[in-house]
Structures are given as structure tokens and as C-alpha cells.
Amino acid sequence: MIKKTLFAAALAVLATGAFADTLRIGVEGAYPPFSFKQPDGSLAGFDIDIAKALCTQMQRDCELVEQEWDGMIPALKAKKFDAIISSMSITEERKRQIDFSEKYYKTPARIVAPKDSDLQGTAEGLASKRLGVQRGSTHQCYAEAHFPDAELVLYGTQDEVFRDLSLGRIDAQLSDSLIAQEGFLSKPEGANYAFLPGDHTDVDCYGEGVGVAVRKGDDALRDAFSAAIKAIRDNGAYKTINDTYFPFDIYGGRPAGL
Amino acid sequence: MENLLSFIPLDLPLIVQNLDRFLQGVGVTLGLTFLSLALGGAMAVPLAIARASRHRVLNPLIWAYTYVFRGTPLLVQTYLLYYGAGQFQFVRESWLWGPVLSQAWWCALIAFTLNTCAYTTELLRGAIVDTPKGEVEAAIATGMSHSGRLHRIVLPSAFRRAIPAYSNEVIFMLHGSVVASTITLQDILGVGRWLNGRYYLAYEGLITAAVLYFIIVFAITRVFRWLERRYLRHLERRRDPVVRNIAPPMGVK
Numbered sequence: 457m458i459k460k461t462l463f464a465a466a467l468a469v470l471a472t473g474a475f476a477d478t479l480r481i482g483v484e485g486a487y488p489p490f491s492f493k494q495p496d497g498s499l500a501g502f503d504i505d506i507a508k509a510l511c512t513q514m515q516r517d518c519e520l521v522e523q524e525w526d527g528m529i530p531a532l533k534a535k536k537f538d539a540i541i542s543s544m545s546i547t548e549e550r551k552r553q554i555d556f557s558e559k560y561y562k563t564p565a566r567i568v569a570p571k572d573s574d575l576q577g578t579a580e581g582l583a584s585k586r587l588g589v590q591r592g593s594t595h596q597c598y599a600e601a602h603f604p605d606a607e608l609v610l611y612g613t614q615d616e617v618f619r620d621l622s623l624g625r626i627d628a629q630l631s632d633s634l635i636a637q638e639g640f641l642s643k644p645e646g647a648n649y650a651f652l653p654g655d656h657t658d659v660d661c662y663g664e665g666v667g668v669a670v671r672k673g674d675d676a677l678r679d680a681f682s683a684a685i686k687a688i689r690d691n692g693a694y695k696t697i698n699d700t701y702f703p704f705d706i707y708g709g710r711p712a713g714l
Numbered sequence: 715m716e717n718l719l720s721f722i723p724l725d726l727p728l729i730v731q732n733l734d735r736f737l738q739g740v741g742v743t744l745g746l747t748f749l750s751l752a753l754g755g756a757m758a759v760p761l762a763i764a765r766a767s768r769h770r771v772l773n774p775l776i777w778a779y780t781y782v783f784r785g786t787p788l789l790v791q792t793y794l795l796y797y798g799a800g801q802f803q804f805v806r807e808s809w810l811w812g813p814v815l816s817q818a819w820w821c822a823l824i825a826f827t828l829n830t831c832a833y834t835t836e837l838l839r840g841a842i843v844d845t846p847k848g849e850v851e852a853a854i855a856t857g858m859s860h861s862g863r864l865h866r867i868v869l870p871s872a873f874r875r876a877i878p879a880y881s882n883e884v885i886f887m888l889h890g891s892v893v894a895s896t897i898t899l900q901d902i903l904g905v906g907r908w909l910n911g912r913y914y915l916a917y918e919g920l921i922t923a924a925v926l927y928f929i930i931v932f933a934i935t936r937v938f939r940w941l942e943r944r945y946l947r948h949l950e951r952r953r954d955p956v957v958r959n960i961a962p963p964m965g966v967k
Contacts, residue, residue: 526907530916549914592911600912609898610908616797620898623800625816 479516480537481507482523486613489638489701490543502706505697506560506688507541510668513684513693524612526592529553532671539677540669543632545594547663555672557681559665560694561706564655565595568621568636569628570648577628577652582606588617588626595630597661614639621649630656634706725915729922732909739905740926746822746901747891751884753823754831761831762838763864776835783832788890792825796897822894830887837879841872874945881938885931902926 483503484491491501499520511518521537532540532554546556567577567587575581583605589595591610599608609626611617617629618640629636633651640646656662668681688694689707698705729736764772765780783791799805799815814820845868853863895904906919 526911529914533916553914591907592914596911610900610904610911611898612896619797619800623806623816625800625818 479511479514479518479539480521481511481518482528482531482537482540482542483507483520484525484528484542485522486525486615487543487635487639488615490635502561502697502701503541503543505700506694509688509693509697510541510681510684513687514680525590526612528592529669532669535671538670538674539681543635543666544669545663546665546667547594547597547661549597550663550669553672554669555674555678556667556669557678558685559667559707560685562665563632563634563706564657565598565630565662566633566636566655567628567630567652568640568646568649569652571650572648573627575628575652577654577656579603579605582628585627586625588620588629590614590617590631593631594661594663595632598656598658599630601661602656602658618646622646628652634702638701723917724921725913725918728909728913728915729918732905735900735905735908736902736922736926739900739902739923740930742894742899742904743888743891743901744930746819746826746894746899747884747888750823750826750830750891751887754827754829755834757827757831758834758838759869761835762842763869765835765839766842780832780836783829784836788825788829789893789896791829792822792893792897795825796821818894818897818899821897822891822899825893826887826891829890830883833883833886834880837876837883838872841876841879842868844875845871875949877938877941877945881935881942884934884938888927888930888934 483499485493485499487501487503489501491499491503494500499522504520507518507520523531523536523542525542528540528542528544529550531537540554544550544556546559550556567575567582569575575585579602582603585606586609587599587603587606588609588611589599591612596608596610599606609620611620614631614635617626617631620626621629621640622645633655636651641649641651668678668685670678670681685694694707695705698707761776761780765776767773795815796818799821800811805811805815814824849867849871850863853867858866891901892903894901895907898904900908902923903920906923909915909919909922
């Protein structure tokens with residue numbers, strides 16, 4: 457009898473211990489300014505800070521796990537980590553595989569090309585042009601659907617897309633406008649490049665914004681993230697982080713002037 | 715059949731739909747692999763001869779080259795050529811940039827060729843150095859010149875003995891060619907990763923790629939087995955004719 461009680465107690469401890477376990481969060485580390493490596497090798501960026509703020513809000517210990525972008529969803533499903541906070545857009549296709557919290561930001565996608573090019577950001581204008589996108593991103597989905605005659609060039613990281621654009625190996629690239637502004641256009645190597653006119657916002661590919669991804673059926677965790685996002689929006693923690701990286705609030709939609 | 719297929723946790727129709735892209739990928743992989751093997755192999759012959767003959771100037775130079783290229787990963791070599799070379803203004807302004815170094819395909823071909831050439835050089839050097847002394851002495855005794863010995867005795871013998879080791883190099887090169895997919899080329903793995911990225915899949919693209927590589931390796935090993943049988947017959951272990959005891963040994967009935 458005593459044995460049984462002890463056993464039950466041990467089980468209870470184990471169970472609560474399991475719940476209070478460290479929460480592992482998948483991040484990318486090659487998507488400035490959302491997540492990037494600092495000179496000393498540590499991770500920094502909007503996603504990273506949001507992840508830490510959400511963990512503080514949820515009163516959980518968190519561990520950030522680095523993962524390459526195109527293996528992000530498989531790694532989540534394989535339980536390498538429990539959530540993805542890595543600028544992952546909420547889309548229907550992804551929702552078949554994983555669940556999302558409410559959005560934590562949303563910006564439109566735009567095409568970047570050399571300033572002196574007369575490219576048009578349309579299906580005809582990009583026909584037989586080399587268009588760079590990150591493999592496995594929503595931009596790959598959008599480009600395949602809307603620029604069927606363009607020659608898509610796929611890269612492992614967004615950094616590589618910008619590098620090859622500046623080397624002239626591709627004619628243009630499609631990415632998040634904010635990523636392009638902060639990670640390329642505002643830097644010396646992006647000086648001779650500019651956005652083509654027009655936003656690219658297609659719900660089929662780009663969905664409702666960027667959310668925290670969790671495994672299907674992990675409803676408690678998903679709802680905890682949604683509540684924590686709302687809480688840090690309300691208590692000012694979000695604004696502090698936002699203002700460290702961006703001159704405008706990126707939560708709502710397209711920032712004015714971009 | 716329908717029911718049977720539903721047990722396989724793969725999106726087979728999706729793979730079949732995109733099979734033409736995979737076949738194009740097979741073309742890119744085979745083209746890069748065998749072109750680099752042919753070029754690297756052709757360059758390796760004179761380099762191996764120079765190494766084996768211990769040429770005073772060339773030998774240390776070639777040794778350094780093979781040491782560097784065998785001592786660093788193919789991925790690093792390819793990245794350095796593709797991303798590294800483009801960082802320099804003078805490279806971008808040279809005549810090589812437009813037609814060659816700005817093209818991912820050429821970068822891959824150059825890196826693969828230099829890599830396989832380094833391995834093949836050392837492999838051939840070993841085969842040349844290991845030529846049985848008797849064969850060389852016999853050639854000298856019949857009055858053959860140095861180049862005659864090389865042409866008619868040493869090289870044919872070395873090439874034959876290098877076949878088994880070279881079959882490994884061919885397969886390594888095929889597998890190493892997946893590096894092409896990291897510099898935007900749509901080789902077999904590139905198409906597999908495209909499929910995974912396009913439909914947010916975990917396995918389908920990789921498994922299809924794995925099966926295709928497996929089939930190619932199977933074909934390569936068959937070809938080499940035929941080559942070995944044809945050209946290494948003289949080295950096969952001889953099946954001694956079994957001498958049967960005509961009379962049973964003493965003491966046995």
C-alpha cells in the first residue's frame with residue numbers, strides 16, 4: 457500500500473516535472489533583422505527577443521534550438537523542439553502539417569531588383585528572368601503560382617539570395633519587404649538596388665501573418681502562446697522589442713513609407 | 715493495389731507528377747559527375763606520372779595540390795569558388811566572371827574536377843609505384859626506352875590495377891555531386907529539396923532522390939564489375955584443380 461502511494465507520488469512529481477520542463481524553441485539565425493548571429497556567435501533579433509519575452513510571460517524556461525529553414529517543420533514534427541518562432545507565416549498548406557498561434561506580426565512581400573533595371577514585377581515582366589527566393593518559404597509558393605514563366609533560383613538562406621543578387625547572378629529577388637529593407641537595401645551592398653512597385657499579398661501563400669508554430673494537437677501550448685502574445689502587446693514588452701529593431705510597428709501590416 | 719499503396723506513408727502521386735523534373739535532375743547530376751570525372755581523370759594521368767617519377771620541381775607542387783584538395787571538404791571548396799571568388803572586385807571584372815565564374819554550373823564543374831583530379835592522381839600514383847619490379851626489369855632487359863616502358867608496360871598495368879579503387883572514386887564523386895544543390899543547381903537532390911520546399915514535405919523529395927542515386931550506383935557497380943572481369947582476369951585467384959587422392963590415406967578404410 458505504502459509502496460503504491462509512493463509510486464503514485466513519484467508519478468505525480470514526474471508528471472509535473474515533465475510539464476515544467478524546458479520549452480525548446482526552433483529558431484533560424486540567418487534571417488536578419490529577425491534572427492541573426494552576433495559577432496560573438498550568440499543569437500539576436502526580433503524573433504529571438506519575442507521568443508524570450510513570450511517565455512518570460514508564460515513563466516517557462518526556454519532553450520533556443522538552431523535549425524535550418526527548410527528542415528524547420530520536419531524538425532518540429534520529429535520533436536527536436538516544441539515550437540517554432542522564426543518568422544513563419546501562417547498558411548493553409550502549413551496548417552495541414554502543424555498548428556499556429558495568433559499572428560505576432562505581418563508585413564507584405566516585395567521584389568527587389570537593380571535600380572537601373574526596367575523589370576516589371578508581373579508575370580510577363582519576369583518571364584524567363586532569374587528570380588531568387590528562399591527554398592521552402594512562402595515566397596517560393598507565391599513565385600511558383602504567380603510567376604510561372606520566371607526561372608526560379610532556390611537558396612538555403614535569405615543571406616545567400618541577397619549575396620547572389622548583389623553579384624548579379626539573379627535578376628531580382630522576392631522576399632519580405634522588411635527583410636529586404638533591413639537586411640539588404642539599407643546596407644552598402646544594396647545601395648544600387650530598389651523595390652519594384654507593388655505589394656505581393658496573396659492569402660493562399662502568405663496567409664494571415666506570422667505566428668508561433670506548434671505540433672498538431674498541442675492546443676494548450678498554442679493557446680498559451682496566443683495569450684502571451686496578447687499580453688506582451690498590452691503590457692508594452694512588444695513595443696520595446698519592436699522599437700529596438702524597427703522604426704515603426706510591424707504588428708499591424710504594411711509600414712508607411714516602405 | 716490502391717489499398718496497398720495507401721499503406722505507404724508517402725505522397726506517391728505528387729512524386730509521379732514531378733517525375734519529369736527529377737529526370738532533368740538526373741541529367742544534371744550525371745552530366746556534372748561524369749564530365750568532372752573525365753576532365754579530372756585526364757588531368758590526373760600526367761600529374762600521377764610526375765608524382766611517381768619524383769620530378770624534383772613538379773612533385774612537391776602536385777603533392778601540395780592533392781594534399782589541399784584531399785584535406786578539405788568538397789562543400790568548402792565549392793562554396794569558396796561560388797561565394798568566395800565573387801567577393802573580389804578584380805574577379806568580377808575579369809573576363810572569366812561573365813561566362814564562367816558567375817555561373818553556378820561552371821563553379822560546380824571546376825570544383826568537382828579539381829577535387830576528383832586530386833584523388834585520382836594519388837590513386838594512380840600508388841598504382842604506378844606498385845608496378846611489379848619483375849615487369850619493369852623484363853622491359854629493361856628487352857631494351858625498351860623509358861617512355862616505351864611507361865607506355866607499354868607500366869601505365870596499362872597500373873590502369874588495370876587501379877580499377878577497383880577508381881570505382882570507389884566514381885561513386886564518391888556521384889554522392890559528392892549533391893553539393894551542387896547547395897549552390898542553386900537543380901540536380902537530383904536539388905529537385906528533391908525543391909519538392910520538399912514547395913509542398914512542405916519531410917521525406918518524399920529525399921526518398922525519391924535516394925532511390926535515384928541508388929539506381930545509378932547499381933549501374934556503376936555493374937559496369938565496374940564487368941571491367942574488372944575483363945581487365946583483371948590475370949589477377950583473379952586461380953582455382954587450383956583439386957587433386958583427389960587416388961588411394962585413401964593409410965589407416966583409413
